[in-house]
Amino acid sequence: MTTATKWALAVGVLALAVLVAVLPRTDGAEPPGEDLGPARAAAALQPCPSGAGSRVEQLAGVEAGCLADGSTVDLGSALAGDRPTLVNVWATWCEPCREELPLLDAYAAEPGAARVLTVQVESKEADGLALLAELGVDLPGVFDGEGASGPVREALSVPRALPASYLVSPDGSVRMIRDPRLFTSVEQIRDAVEAGR
Secondary structure, eight states, rough: OOHHHHHHHHHHHHHHHHHHSSSOOOOOOOOOOOOOOHHHHHOOOOOOOOOOSSSGGTTOOOEEEETOOOEEHHHHHOOOSOOOOOEEEEEEOOHHHHHHHHHHHHHHHHHTEEEEEEEESSSOOHHHHHHHHHHEEEEEEEEEOSSSSOOHHHTOOOSSSEEEEEEOTTTTTTEEEOOOOOOOOOOHHHHHHHHHH
């Protein structure tokens, strides 16, 4: 075997190794995602609600990932029940959301408050967990994806401007809270929920 043949063979083997390394895997396995365990532990969020036997029709079959543990939550059944739920849609890039989330947390801690569920959108899940930890907000929440739309946003017809809040009544009706569009006090949250009961 000549030196040129040996070099050609070595280059060929090297090219084949590079090709195998960069080609997508065909065994059905996907590369592991980001480990959110430490971020979830630091955020220490309350568990997501679970089904109550009935369901909210507007959200039937709508699923999202629970920020607390990564499990899948069926919002149609999770938000059904005998008490109202305030659903707040937010993103990490939204400055008003950063001001509103601690108010929602304070409201949820009051006796007789409606259940509160946050929906993180259009931002990385890890970034959302870090922000909630930074703000000291431990409300239960779900992740509706990083893209411009997700199943929760589609079901609720969420506007582009955030935050957006919705009241899910015990009868299963869902309405957007338009007055005020942005909560600036716990009292405003309390009043909006009472007006929608």
